[in-house]
Every structure is written in C-alpha cells, then in structure tokens.
Amino acid sequence: MALIQCNFFVSSLMRTVPVNVILPIEQMGSFANPQPEDQPVKPFKTLYLLHGILGNYTDWLSLTRIQSWAVEKKIAVVMPSGDNSFYVDKAAPGERYGTFIRKELVELTRKTFPLSHKREDTFIAGLSMGGYGAIINGLNAPETFSVIGAFSASNVARRMDNLTENTENIFISKEYFEMVFGDAQKFRGSDKDEFTAAEKLVESNSPKPKVYMACGTGDGSIEGNRLVVDKLKSLDFDVTWIEDEGKHDFEFWNKYIEKFINWL
Numbered sequence: 001m002a003l004i005q006c007n008f009f010v011s012s013l014m015r016t017v018p019v020n021v022i023l024p025i026e027q028m029g030s031f032a033n034p035q036p037e038d039q040p041v042k043p044f045k046t047l048y049l050l051h052g053i054l055g056n057y058t059d060w061l062s063l064t065r066i067q068s069w070a071v072e073k074k075i076a077v078v079m080p081s082g083d084n085s086f087y088v089d090k091a092a093p094g095e096r097y098g099t100f101i102r103k104e105l106v107e108l109t110r111k112t113f114p115l116s117h118k119r120e121d122t123f124i125a126g127l128s129m130g131g132y133g134a135i136i137n138g139l140n141a142p143e144t145f146s147v148i149g150a151f152s153a154s155n156v157a158r159r160m161d162n163l164t165e166n167t168e169n170i171f172i173s174k175e176y177f178e179m180v181f182g183d184a185q186k187f188r189g190s191d192k193d194e195f196t197a198a199e200k201l202v203e204s205n206s207p208k209p210k211v212y213m214a215c216g217t218g219d220g221s222i223e224g225n226r227l228v229v230d231k232l233k234s235l236d237f238d239v240t241w242i243e244d245e246g247k248h249d250f251e252f253w254n255k256y257i258e259k260f261i262n263w264l
Contacts, residue, residue, distance in 0.1 A: 001022070001023065001024055001025060001067070001070075001071045002021075002022075002023040002025050003020070003021075003022055003023075003061075003067065004020070004021045004023065005018060005019070005020055005021075006018070006019045006020075006021060006112070007019075008105075008108050010100055010104055010105075010108075011104065012094075012096035012097075012099040012100040012103075012104050013094055013095070013096065013097070013100055014093065014094030015094065017080065017081055017100075018056075018057050018080075018081050019057055019078060019079065019080045019081070019105070019109070020057050020058065020060075020061055020078075020079040021076065021077070021078050021079070021109065021113060022061075022066070022067055022070045022071070022076060022077040022079075023044065023076050023113060023114075024044065024070055024071045024073075024074045024075065024076065025041065041114045042114075043114050043115055043116040043117070043121070044074065044075065044076035044113075044114060044115055044116060044121075045074070045075050045076065045116055045121040045122070045123070045264075046075070046076045046077070046078060046109070046115045046116060046121065046122050046123065047070075047075055047076070047077045047078070047123045047124070047125060047149075047261070047264075048078045048080075048101070048105065048106070048122075048123070048124045048125075048134075048145075049066070049077050049078065049079050049124075049125055049126060049130075049257075050079075050080070050082055050087060050101070050124070050125070050126030050127070050129075050130030050131075050133045050134055051079070051081070051082065051126065051127065051129075051130050052126070052127045052128035052129045052130050052131075053084050053086075053128060053129040053154075054084065055130075056081045056083075057079045057080055057081040058079075059079075060077075060079050060257070061079065063250040063253075063254065064250065064253060064254040064257055065254065065258065066257055069257070069258050069261045069262075070261070073261050073262070073264070075261060075264065076113065076115055078105065078109050080100070080101065080105055082097055082101070082129075082130065082133060083097070084129070084180075085097040085180065086129055086132060086133060086136075086154070086156065086180050086181070087101050087126075087129075087130070087132070087133030087134075087136065087137055088133075088136065088180065088181065088192050090179075090180065091182065098136070098137055098140065101124075101133065101137045102124075102137040102140060102141035102144060102145075103141070103144075106122070106144060119143060119144060119145070119146045119207070120146045121146075122144055122145055122146060123145060123146065123147040123148075123149065123264060124137060124138045124145045124147070124148055124149070125147075125148065125149025125150065125151070125212075125257075125260060126149070126150065126151070126153075127150075127151045127152055127153075127253045128151075128152050128153065128154055128221070128248065129154050131149075131150035131151055131152060131153025131154060131213075132150070132153050132154040132155070132156050132194070134148050134149060134150050134153075135148055135150050135153060135194055135211075135228065136156075136191075136192060136194055136197055138209050138211075139194070139197040139198055139201050139209070140191060140197055140201075142201055142206040142207055142208065142209055143206065143207070145209050146207075146209055146210065147209055147210045147211075147212065147264065148209045148210070148211045148212070149211075149212045149213075149260045150211070150212070150213045150214075150225075150228075151213075151214050151215070151252070151253050151256050151257070151260075152214075152215050152216065152219050152221050152225070152248050152252065152253070153213065153215070153221065153224070153225055153228065154221060154224070155194070155221060155223075155224025155225060155227060155228055156177075156181065156187075156192065156193075156194065157187070157188070157193050157194050157195055157227075158223075158224045158227060159177065159224075160177060160181065160184050160187040160188075160193075161184075161188075194228055194231070195228075195231050198231060198232055198235050198237070199235065202235050202236075208236075208237050208238065209237075210237075210238045210239075210240075211232055211237055211238065211239045211240070212239075212240045212260055212263055213225060213228070213229055213239065213240070213241050213242070214241075214242040214243075214244065214252075214256045214259070214260075215242075215243060215244075215246075216243075216244060216245065216246025216247050216248065216252045217243055217244065217245055217246065218245065218246060218247045219246065219247055219248045219252070220248065221248060222243065229241045240263065242256075242259075244256075
C-alpha cells in the first residue's frame with residue numbers, strides 16, 4: 001500500500017492544492033520469491049472522496065479507517081482539499097471548484113497514477129458538504145462517474161429556499177450561501193441545484209450514476225436527504241437509501257464509508 005501526498009498546480013483554482021492518494025499496491029513479492037519487475041500494475045478502480053465544511057484533505061485519513069478498507073478492497077482513493085467551496089464553480093476567477101473536482105483532478109490523477117480510465121471503475125463520494133459535492137458533480141459529469149455516494153449530505157436546494165440574514169452561524173447564512181452559489185432567487189434551475197441537475201441528466205439521455213445515500217436519524221439534515229432521495233427515485237435513478245441511528249459526526253461516517261466500499 002502507498003499513501004502519497006501530492007501538490008498539484010490546478011488551473012481552475014489558479015494555485016497549487018494538496019491531495020492525498022491511497023494506492024492499494026501489493027508488496028513486490030518476497031526475498032525468496034520476488035515479483036517480476038516487468039509485471040504490469042492493473043489500473044485501479046478509483047474513489048474520489050470529498051471532505052465536509054471546515055475540513056480538508058486529511059480528514060478521511062485521520063478520522064476514519066479508509067486506508068484499511070481501500071487496501072482490503074483494492075480501490076484507489078483520491079482525497080482533495082475543497083476548502084469551504086461546496087465543490088461548485090463560483091463567479092470569481094480561480095474559484096472553479098466544480099471544474100477542479102469533476103475534470104481537472106480526474107485528469108491529473110489519471111496521468112500520475114495507475115488509475116482506470118473507465119467510467120464503471122470511477123466513483124465519487126463525500127460527507128456533509130462533500131456529500132452535496134459528490135451529488136452535484138456526479139450528476140453534472142455522468143460520463144465520468146458511475147457511482148455517487150453521499151453521507152449526511154447537505155441539501156443546498158432546501159437551504160437556498162429558506163435563507164435568512166439572522167443567524168449566528170455564518171455557514172448557514174444568506175450572505176455565505178449567496179457568496180458561494182450566487183443570487184438565491186436564481187438558484188432553482190441552475191447547474192448547482194441538485195434537482196435540476198438530475199432532471200437535465202435524464203433529459204440528456206446520459207447514463208445515470210447509481211446512488212448510495214445514508215443519514216443518521218438524529219441528524220438535522222435527514223429531511224433534506226429524504227427530499228433528494230425521493231427526487232432521484234421519481235426520475236428512475238438506482239438509489240440505495242439507508243436511515244440508521246446516528247448523528248452528524250465521524251462515528252456515523254466511519255461506519256458508512258466502510259459499508260459503502262463493501263457495497264461497491
């Protein structure tokens with residue numbers, strides 16, 4: 001197994017960004033029975049795994065057992081830093097996080113590591129903010145990702161419908177959400193709206209990614225998750241939906257990243 005920290009210059013963000021990569025490479029044989037040097041490495045199935053708000057590219061490694069499960073199932077895992085961007089393109093130059101996640105990151109990592117280029121071997125998942133990021137980027141790039149995983153996903157469409165100026169939490173305020181997503185009145189129908197993205201994918205006759213979603217029954221985001229699940233099911237997506245005991249925390253996400261990888 002190899003754990004690699006990379007620093008890629010990313011045009012869409014106009015800067016160098018850190019990325020952690022798990023490669024489940026087997027040991028090169030033993031001293032008595034060495035593996036031939038010219039034996040090719042089979043390209044790995046790959047999971048692009050997104051962190052939540054206030055997190056970074058180290059969260060999944062430090063707070064879950066993702067390394068063990070990736071090695072066990074022989075899946076490469078790519079974990080970028082998405083700042084507090086919700087993984088969408090903003091109007092400002094150098095803030096095209098959606099382009100980074102669904103296009104440039106995939107291209108860079110495929111050029112650098114022995115990753116499969118096949119759609120059926122390429123997956124995207126995330127928690128909370130990263131759950132939304134996986135959904136919106138998976139729906140907007142169905143030619144790249146065959147599976148979307150979302151754990152306690154932020155339901156942005158529902159929040160944009162109910163924004164208020166009066167909140168002590170900047171990350172659920174109208175000011176912050178409009179900085180990320182633009183005018184709340186124009187959100188519905190945009191490529192950042194989960195429901196619209198799903199509808200447009202169906203209209204385009206593109207292949208639909210399979211979707212795996214899970215949320216804790218003690219998590220305040222569960223109603224929003226149910227809305228997304230209902231919408232996807234109404235559009236005939238293949239959806240696996242699980243409600244389980246749990247809150248909006250890494251105890252739940254550690255449990256469900258293992259279940260998700262086993263499901264994959």
